[in-house]
Amino acid sequence: MNEISMKAYAKINLCLDVLGKQANGYHQVEMVMQQVDLYDVVTVKCNPMKKKKNDVQITDPIVVTASRNDLPVGETNLAYKAAKLMQETYKQDSEIYIHLEKNIPVAAGLAGGSADGAAVLLALSQLWHLHLELQELMELGVQLGADVPFCIMGQAKKMQNLQLRGKEWASTCAFAEGIGEKLTPLPPLDCLVLLSKPSIDVSTAVVYNGLCLEDIKSHPDTKELILGLKEKNLRKIQKNMINVLETVTLRDYLLVAEMKQYMENFETAYQVLMSGSGPTIFALYTNRKKARLAYINSKKKSNETYLIRTLS
Missing domain, CATH: 3.30.70.890 (GHMP kinase, C-terminal domain)
Known part of the structure; x- marks a missing residue:
């Protein structure tokens, strides 16, 4: 298998409180986040790296495309950043092609970009058969953004045949502390x-x-x-x-x-x-x-x- 498609779900905040500002400039928060059935479809494909005779890479090994022309798909895109982070962390010699079928509104407070990044992390962990701990992937995700770990744990809950250990942490609802990255699974709201x-x-x-x-x-x-x-x-x-x-x-x-x-x-x-x-x-x-x-x-x-x- 060299290709996988998955749903990247949006989230809402059932509450959001700001307790103060840390010395590093980030705000300390307490919030409850809940995923909803509005999603992008993220397709990730991996191929062996193509190289020239002198072993120099021909092109950028990460290519992101999207169904929306107004969506930046270069190095600022969280899906691109997620693929690059996985390549650098796990030293995989692959070309990565990502397509984002966007349904979640952009810049909307729904964590659409974070959900896409989370989906790429989960997809590559599957395609490369890394058999990671869920919490390990969540700790990696926080390097991309504070909402990414929650998106990972929520998407993991909905994935079948998931090759991740520690699935008891998977949940579509969670209490978030710190900058939003310290998560405790909660019973989801049904409405x-x-x-x-x-x-x-x-x-x-x-x-x-x-x-x-x-x-x-x-x-x-x-x-x-x-x-x-x-x-x-x-x-x-x-x-x-x-x-x-x-x-x-x-x-x-x-x-x-x-x-x-x-x-x-x-x-x-x-x-x-x-x-x-x-x-x-x-x-x-x-x-x-x-x-x-x-x-x-x-x-x-x-x-x-x-x-x-x-x-x-």
Whole structure:
């Protein structure tokens, strides 16, 4: 086998709290992340390395293509970075071809790029028969970004015939600490999710830089939300679904604030929240009829609107 295709799932934040800023500039966070059934399809193919007679490499051994023309596919792409990291770490002499069939909105607070990078790490570990520990791959993933380890553990949960040890860590829901890389598996939420991304992009770095901890009036009780997941108590979950980054994004990006208000005005979801640093707003439903009606209305505001489910 020299080719594998896999689903790279998006995530939402059921809560996101910022506790402070570390000396290295990264923010210390507590959050609960949940994967959803919206995914890119990542295809990875490996061939033996082609070389000239003098043993000089002919071309870049990593090639990334995508279904979206506006997506950068060079060295800044996380799928490219993931392939390069795997090559350098495990000394594999292969040409790597990656194609990204993009369905997750770009720069949306849904970890689409991180999911693609995670899929490449998992795919190459399979194609090269490395038989790694899941946690080893997650520790490698954090070098690419704070969301990548969670994407790895969630995608590992959905993969069949996975050649990774330590699969008990695989989960589609997790409590994240540190910069988001310290993960504890949690029971997943089971509900419908309405996602809608306004027609703007939001920079995560800009949002975090604009965050003033002293101005945050409401923080989630993350422990109580986790207890709600374990007890399947929607009231406890709903009460603590707070994202402190909304204090920046909703203030500075009018379209995001308008989208959240628009979805709240339906008064049919049990909670409406921004995912990550935005701009995507999501609403949680247990009633399919109400969710479908909200989807039809939200689609009028943004083409990038989806009615999906959480992943178990």
